[in-house]
Amino acid sequence: MRPKTVLQWIFAGAVTGILFPPFILLGFTRKGLTSKGRLCRPLANLYTKVLYGAFRVRVVHRGIEQIDPQRPYVFMANHTSIADPLAVALAIPQPFHFIFKKELARIPVFGWALLSLGQIMVDRENTEQARAALAGTISGLSGNNSIIIFPEGWVSHDGRLLPLKKGGFHLAIRTGLPIVPVRIEGAREVCPPGGSGHFNKGVISIQVFPPLPVCGKTETDIPDLVKKVRACLTLEGAGSS
Helix, strand or coil: CCHHHHHHHHCCCHHHHHHHHHHHHHHCCCCCCCCCCHHHHHHHHHHHHHHHCCCEEEEEEEEECCCCCCCCCCCECCCCCCHHHHHHHHHHCCCEEEEEEHHHHHCHHHHHHHCCCCEEEEEECHHHHHHHHHHHHHHHCCCCCCEECCCCCCCCCCCCCCCCHHHHHHHCCCCCCCEEEEEECCCCCCCCCCCCCCCCEEEEEEECCCEECCCCCCCCHHHHHHHHHHHHHHHCCCCCC
């Protein structure tokens, strides 16, 4: 591992150790996912600005004006790097809840923050039960609290969009929340997947597309929704305009 990478990890660990504990403690005192999610956003913003500022990473966004900041959505983004979640969190104006796999909850400090600040854990081994429980949990959210999900389910190591899993689409239909495709570019160059986690100087671009309504949609409409989201994330078809 390069000396600069080691220094980056030491810095990130120090920032995590300083910023996370107060928010974790506050999170455990809050009741309800909505309240916890509203606490997570300022932490994510501060954490991202400190880390990305030190690593000389800039996040730019476009298309935010196409969404109503007072409404909740299901944001669906492509996933090419560990740099993606913080970049998306910095760009989106709503309080948010990431859908994350249960394995991440085992990471000291980071996992505690996910659990205490209202992020939503899923067990991918029991798909149908997970869908029903997840929809019930999210239906209890209020205000403009939104969901962020990476529908590929994994980081794409070659940069090409992986097949989109349908769980997020079932979730959107069951809760009635419009789907907002979010395309991330540049994160792969900033922090290449499969490497040591080193951050290079660079720009991460976040493009937000117009919401896709799901009102009146059923599970038979999911293939069409998948096609529309995929068109946005790959910049193909009318969705890229």
